[in-house]
Amino acid sequence: MKKKGNKEKQIQEKYLQLGLIIDQPKQGEGNSNDGNTARRFFSDPETAAAITGVDYDLIKRFKIILEVISCSRKINAKKFGDYANKTAILYNEKYQWRYMPSTVHKILYHGEQIIQHNMLPIGDLSEEAQEKRNKDYRFFREHNTRKISRYHTNEDLITILLCTSDPYMSSIRQKWKSPSIELDEEAKELLEHENQDYLEEIFTKIV
Template identity: 35%
Template sequence: MQQMLEKTAERLCVAVTSDWPKTAMNSIELSVTTGFDGASGYVNPQQKFYDEENDDRSPYQSLFVCGALIIQLKSLSNPKYLWNNPTPQSYRFFRPLKIAHQKEDNEMALEEYNRLGEEIKHLKPFKFTMGKGVTVMVEFSVSRTLFDGKNVNAIVGNKATQRCPMCLITSHNFNNQNVFIPKEGSLSHGLGLLHCEIKIFDHLLHIAYKQEVKVWDVTKNIKESVDLYAGQVRDRLYNAFKIRVDQVIQGKGTSNNGNLARKFLDRPKDFANALDIDEELVCNLATITKVYRSALEIEVEELKKFSDFTYKLHYIKYPWARMNPSMHKILQHGPDIVRQFPMPVAFYAEDALESMHKIHRETIREHSRRNSRENAILDTFNRAVYLSDPILSMVYLDRRREMHKKRPLTNDITRFLKPGQWTDPEDRSNED
């Protein structure tokens, strides 16, 4: 980690500090957030590696990725000089720390989390000289937030997947309590915004599937009628959005992902009408996710009141529907998590880490040597290094901004944001 952060700081200073005065370069802080994730489905090549006796071992079909996402570079000697990552969910600023053919499990997640903690504890300031003899001293600020729900459960020791990893209350009791006190230290692991969006989308789908029987646990005697109505719901969604949802993909779960969830939540009224469920609930959930995605400072108390109202509205409208832990987390613990970090929570989301799996699959398939596994994984790591190089990424950034779809900040979003962060709510684009 020390070596990668030093190289990152050096390249980032060259890319973004050309107009900073020498006094601002005396002391600089580089903020990053780290985390890890595993993925399966990496297909073994057809030919045999010369250094492997058995090419079909299952660990080689899984890839474990650990890395650091650049958040901010700021001058400590002159605070008005700073640079924030303009695309915090882009893999272009995700620096790899470790790539290995290892199968992710709870024991490994906890071991890797502790290893990152030890490396963070022993980080040292970095001093180097830029062009024209400018001496720069860089300090590092490192968070650990790039985790999905499974890894957070492993880190906090929560063995029940239907129990909130923050307050350790089971989903059966979410409707029976008014106060949810988080476990000490659990809020520092971030919101897991990408997976919260997917889980909210899945939850709304299943409310629609089961609203005729009004029973959350589907038993054998009602399964046929629920499946029949679920097919009708999917057909309505396809007619409204021209997108097929909830398709089973062998070895990967379903086709529901973050892009799909945002696509539907961007049009909450149409989504609610297609599902035939309460429009206010869907609109409120869409607003909350967009506020967190805005990458702007939030009026936490206002958002807390709105989240509490939405939480109660859910159980008023659908008392039989059992909320999943991720949806509970964003509504009950989201505002408290916001208070844990100096930057908006969108900067600490895990999108970039998840995006790297697609890049790594392409690299292993198209850009790596096939003569040994060591060379293949080395080529994968090296390509991830230069794809995330700050200087090259800044060149790519302008083209990304032109291609990126503009999402205006509407009044229902701006009322939860601190004023003075945008010029015109109708024109400013949300560059998440």
């Protein structure tokens, strides 16, 4: 346990020099291991492998998988399944002694089936929209609700959340340009019809 603690401290100190806080408690918000920390960690596999001692190829493969399932584009299920299966084999060869987390197991062993049975890309089914909605909730509660009673506060809050989430209101709202992220070449190879507008095809099937 002492050796493990020393190794963890060394990793934290090295990443702190790069401006990244790893596995540290945050007051009122759990710890520092959030999505932004993970993105920065996997953005530079060479540095991650050098600091942690984890196999470079394994980190790079996880980086590719995360890019693919987060990009909101149609994924080639067969190619993704083969890539994930090879990643699982590499994981078991290098770190058979380490228990594979259930989430990682689901992606590596069942990702192909999940992609095949979903009408939308996995990236469109994430909790990102829900997480962003929390900021709206706090803002609306502070600035757009009556504070005369808890009932009126909740009534106003629910009303404005319903209005702002209405499909028609969303369709006429100004579209915000999100920063585009260039995918790795390996990630692009796992996509299907990269530049095709697949939503029209999906909604046609629904109707």
